[in-house]
Amino acid sequence: MSKPISKSLASAIALMVAVPVALTACGGNNNNSNSGAAATNSAAASNGSGESVTLRFFSNLPDRKSGQGLIEQTVIDNYVKENPNVKIEVEALAEEPFKNKLKAYMASNEPVDVTMVHFGAELGTLVSAGWIEELNPADYEGETYNFLPGVFKGFTFNDKLYGLPRNSDYEVIYYNKKLFADNGIKVPTTLDELFEASKAFRDKGIEPMSMNGKDLWSMAVMYQNIAQRLSGDQNSILDATAGTKKFADDANLLEAAKILKRFADEKVFNTAYMTMDYGASQNLFTQGKAAMWYMGSWEAGMASNESLPQEFRDNLGVIQFPTITGGKGIADDLIAWNGGGYALVKASKHPEEAKKFFDYMMRADQWAKIAWDTGAAVPAQKYELTGNETEVQKQLTDILLNAASTSGMTFNDAGTAAFKDASQNAVGKLLTSGSPEKFIEELQAAADKQ
Amino acid sequence: MRPSRKWMLWTFFLLVALVQLFPLLWLANFSIVEASGFFTDKILFWPDAPQWHNYVNAWVDGKFPRYLLNSVVVSAATIILTVVISVSMAYAFTRMQWKGRSVVYSIILLGIMIPIHATLLPNFAIFKELGLTNSYWGLILPYTAVSVPFATFILTGFMKSIPLAVEESAVVDGASIYRIVFRIILPLTMPAVVTVAVSTFLTCWNEFIMAYTFISKDALKTLPFSVMNFAGQYSSDYGSQFAVMVLTSIPAVIIYAIFNEKITKGVTAGAVKG
Known part of the structure; x- marks a missing residue:
């Protein structure tokens, strides 16, 4: 009984080991001939093109x-x-x-x-x-x-x-026109209107704003957006990141943290937003379950993406991030980067x-x-309008062309890789349990370490 | 057994089976749901327009047949190597007396604790020097290295429980050491070997981190790459990804089903023989 088993086993072993050997042998030959060819190629390329x-x-x-x-x-x-x-x-x-x-x-x-x-x-x-x-x-x-x-x-x-x-890339708020119109809610242009609108949506059982909290960066960019709307200064937060000033020097940065925390406290973001990744938050919005989505211009393609429901695409609109009463920033200031x-x-x-x-x-x-x-992206180069643009593309173009100022960078990307991690984690902590004061301290500590 | 107890037992087992099978059912279900149907409130449902073309996508755009062949070659070679090496080592650790035996055994077991992420970059540099990147061996060797410690651990424990008398009689009959290991010990340790083979198979079949680090050539990519062919930077074609996953899991499920039975058989047979 044991004899045939071991014999077949032995041959199976031989075969199985032989197969990759044979295949790699071919692969090896390929590699060799490739590198040989590459060598002649570079020689030929320097002599002239055509090879x-x-x-x-x-x-x-x-x-x-x-x-x-x-x-x-x-x-x-x-x-x-x-x-x-x-x-x-x-x-x-x-x-x-x-x-x-x-x-x-x-x-x-x-x-x-x-x-x-x-x-x-x-x-x-x-x-x-x-x-x-x-x-x-x-x-x-x-x-x-x-x-x-x-x-x-x-x-x-x-x-x-x-x-x-x-x-x-620049941050805007995509919104569902139908959800706003059907519920008689005004499309917000100021922060107070945004909070009112989200309260009204909450009362109707609709998620006000979809947020990919799990990715963290989206909320970090929103923090920068709020800070800019308060101070009217695009560079303040970037200077603090670069270490030329302190985060505590600009009172607007602390105030912005308080406002961002209000977003969480007043349940502007969707339920369980901290567990949502990019795809999940997008789906919540495209399925018409959330009224707004804070996201970048690269989503211009949503309007022409045929895998999304027709009704949603017809009702997709774009607005700028709202202004804050008393703040120095205007709606045309853009958090934009490449x-x-x-x-x-x-x-x-x-x-x-x-x-x-x-x-x-x-x-x-x-x-x-x-x-x-x-329509899959907004390029960093001047482009001719073709006349076939979707409404969303036109609105996005207007926003970009009318920008009064642009940030050029997002602060979480402006430092080292370690700063990016630390600052984004700090934002996550702020929204879940931390205090705004502690948040500023953590940003400062992260910036000091660079 | 009273009918009521039997009934309860059946309900219990059915429930357990359902819990086990649900993820697979869900996977198969959503592989034919259109992109907009994801994230609905329903758990299992028959879509209005089943998207069978997801499977065509998986087969053609996902380059399924090519990647399947690579996965089979890599997994099979890894399993064979792992079993041969770890059976030999386990025998040396349990039956042979040599200096430094316990030290070497501990060193081998340390391998279980090394996270593969920590070895990625150095391995990449070494493999590149040796010309092992972009070859089957570039996957087979690290997979074997990762599997051997655990396999040796399992097999050593199992071999310790085999009575020495069997080998004594073999030695008396004049059997060589290789004959003893592969003709007598190997069949006796079959249940443990199958366990090791199945766990090694599952590791190789699903492994992605080392695969994408060491392999750049399309012709050598393994099945997990197939899923990624449908991932965009911001949005993904979930339907086709699910179809790939269904196709990928079929061989795994079949192999598990076959060998699972063998494990049970081997274990009970051993138990009766004592």
């Missing part, structure tokens, strides 16, 4: 069939069509895995050619590790690129530019080809135009 080149592109958009992933893929396809000698290998991972692997690539000086980067603290880490190639800002002036003024702020370190932004972007990698094996592709991608008629046409 085939494979560029490595690292992205945080794994879904290549919709949204921003589709824009990215379209640009890549366009480039490959015009340059048949170039092949672009896309490696895409979702947000968290992307960030982890980016660190691994950085630590091991991986020869990726073009990578997606996040502005501020995260790009700062990559830059100080010497992994990112410096760019010449003069190359990106003029009509071909048409970047809006001030968009390089989060990509500039020690006055040197290390990446180009792909989107204009979060995502692309950068060239120093370790690239084909630096010239990589830069050619990079420059092509960032042209105003590529990423910016396609992004605007598909």
